[in-house]
Amino acid sequence: MSVMIGLEVHVQLNTESKLFCSDSVDTRNKAPNENTCPICLGFPGSKPKLNKKVIDYALMTGLALGCRIPEESFMSRKIYFYPDLAKNYQISQYESPLVGEGYMNLPDLKIRIRRIHIEEDPAKLVHVGGDITSAEYVLIDYNRSGIPLMEIVTEPDFTTPKQARQFLEKLSSILEHLNVYDASKEMSLRVDANVSINGGERIEVKNITGFENVEKALNFEIIRQSGMARMEVKIEREVRHFDAETGTTKGLRKKEYEEDYGYVFDPDLPIIKVDRAWVEKIKSSMPELPDQRVKRFTSQYKLNEYTASVLIYTDKHLADFYEECCKLYKDPIVVANWTTNELQKSLNWRSERINDSKVKPKTFVELLELIDSNVITERYAKELIKEYVDTGTSPKELAKKSIVKLSKKDIESAVKQALDKNKKAVEEIKSGKTESLQFLIGQVLTLTKKQADPKEIKALILEMLKKQ
Ligand SMILES: [Zn+2]
Incomplete structure (x- = not known):
């Protein structure tokens, strides 16, 4: 079976103001429809003014993805009748995008970028009493209307859902390094995924948020479509909605074609001219990008490429945090291991990103120093x-509070307690079963709140068993 996947990625750009007016893009803690004005509400007679920063951001992204930058492009009105747009058209780009063809390298795969264009975000629809297919009624919040979006369109070069996810993770990291979007904002990156099997019609799954969800939606679609193919049901072009709760997709409507929209040139906005001097200026101010940073991490901190990639592609701020810790602690490899393993696990468990957490470089390295100076074991x-991740309390303080220096006597009594309670395991050890010994060590560790050394416990168990 052959699978073809293409992505359209909508990114909310973190400019100060909206695409065509001076309203703030920050809608957090705002009442519905508070961030609006005659322009983003589309009042008759209002005139849009293009935000230059949006062009800069899209050009930066284009250059980071090796894209061609045309000298001219223009804005068009995409005409459709739907309440999320008060004007009955969305200002977008169709005939001539701001950014042309480019690519992104993934391990063993090159993904071609078809185009990058800019457009305004429509309003947010709130479906009350159900989802998009079952709501009783719909509320509209125009705070989102007019927030600048950048749409990145790929060629259908992916053959597995996992590749699509890798692409999105890397793209997100690039955008964060360029500082053009805020990954911590809900809905700041939304994906439309096209998927077809065996050269058949494309199914488009709209508006998926979360990279894991994109992978799930695509996996579901591939299974659904191959089931249809097996039963010889014809697959028709269609737009579907992904339900994250059930991990399934639902049919929304028959797919319209781009040319079904009446696109017309927007006479309110000027032709966008990007001369070479502008491109050169942006090129010269580009920050370090993820691929370059991975290379630097391997030489500067002697990390392997895999660990460097995990740090950089998981979350740009995690890589920043790592570098801050390296200034405070002697061994970059130890810092990398603790950051990518235990720290990341604890953050994931709390669904937190490093920047929103209470973890700080200064206190984090304390933990490593406590291990070095044998105050706590690595296990503890x-x-x-x-x-520490829960409370942000410095590990030194935590250790002071919780560590009871165990005497040999304390450990002995814990071992005795464990032996008394687990007679069956004791018999098994005597008959040579080593798993049972591990089990007993585990029991003693629990009894001593993991503050005793496993080697010492093992020796004590064996010693006591000899005496029995
Ligand atoms: Zn406005």
Whole structure:
């Protein structure tokens, strides 16, 4: 079976103001329809003014993806009748996008970028009493209307859902390094995914948020479509909605073709002219990009490429955090191991990103220093880090509070207790079963709140068993 996947990625750009007016794009803690004005509400007679920063951001993204930059492009009105647009058209680009063809390299795969264009975000529809297919009624919040979007369109070069996810993770990291979008904002990156099998019609799954969800939606579609193919049901072009709760897609409507929209040139806005001097100026101010940063991490911190990639592609701020810690702690490899393993695990468990968490470089390296100076064992540090991520209390303080220096007597009594409670395991050890020994060590560790050394416990168990 052959699978073809293409993506359209909508990114909310983190400019100060909207695409065509001076309203703020920050809608957090705002009442519905508070960030609006005659322009983004599309009042008759209002005139849009193009935000230059949006062009800069899209050009930066284009250059980061090796794209061709045409000298001219213009804005068009995409005409459709739907309440999320008060004007009955969306100002977008169709005939001539701001940015042309480019590419992104993935491991063993090159994904071609078809185009990048800019457009305004429509209003947010709130479906009350159900989802898009079952709501009782719909509320409209125009705060989102007019927020600048950049749409990145790929060629259908992906053959697996996993590749699509890798692409999105890398794209997100590039955008974060360019500082053109805020990954922590809900809905700041939305994906329309096209998928077809065996050269058949494309199915478009609209408006998916979250990279894991994109992968799930595509997996579901491939299974659904191959089931249809097996039963010889014809697959028709269609737009579907992904339901994250059930991990399934639902049919929304028959797919319209782009040419079904009446696109007309927007006479309110000037032709966008990007001369070479503008492009050169942006090129010279480009920050370090993820691929370059991975290379630097391998030489500067002697990390392997895999670990460097995890740090950089998981979250740009995690890589920043890592570099701050390296200034405070001697061994960059130890910092990388703790950051990508235990720290990331604790953050994931709390669904937190490093920047929103209470974790700070200065206190994080304390944890590593406590292990170095034998105040806590590595095993105990793995427990302590959870409390540290939860509370942000410095590991030194936590250790002071929770560590009871165990005497040999304390450990002996814990071992005795474990042996008494687990007679069956004791018998098994005597008959040579080593798994049972591991089990007993685990029991003693629990009894001593993981503060005793497993080697010492093992020796004590064996010693006591000899005496029995
Ligand atoms: Zn406005």
